[in-house]
Amino acid sequence: GAVVSQHPSWVICKSGTSVKIECRSLDFQATTMFWYRQFPKQSLMLMATSNEGSKATYEQGVEKDKFLINHASLTLSTLTVTSAHPEDSSFYICSANGGRTDSPLHFGNGTRLTVT
């Protein structure tokens, strides 16, 4: 079945640095990918919709200059957390539609970001 690969699985970085997270669709082309964030004991919240070849669409309250999204090919989307702060520590998950009608999305395995 369709698989979405996300890397890295976890990262620890110092405050003020930038972190890039990659999301790849391994056996299908994804014109659209989604980036979610999940804080402890909370639901997944959509941050932005990544569109291949065009600008990402950000949800209300998500800073586009802080969370840079690049979707340069049909199989790769990247999320860069710029100038990370401790409050950015969270679980980030990407997803893509694998084209199956019985499953809206296939998720990457997530990236746990800890900013110290």
Next chain:
Amino acid sequence: RKEVEQDPGPFNVPEGATVAFNCTYSNSASQSFFWYRQDCRKEPKLLMSVYSSGNEDGRFTAQLNRASQYISLLIRDSKLSDSATYLCVVLLYTDKLIFGTGTRLQVFP
């Protein structure tokens, strides 16, 4: 009011028990409905879609009531491996997915 509401639990049940989870949604532009399972610190995995006619997959039964905007999941003969958080998920006509906060299930021996 949250768009998708679930009882957070936790539900602590013995092996073999039957447990039911409920979910309500408020957005009338809801197109499709799903139950996902999420293990601790892992990504969500699709458990099953939910149809108005009700659907069953082994020990799992899902029901949808559009008039009441209510979704349910029934797990029969609970196993230890069923311990996880169960997420009620709604797909809007805008293709936006809305996740509930999840209901945590703990099955004990």
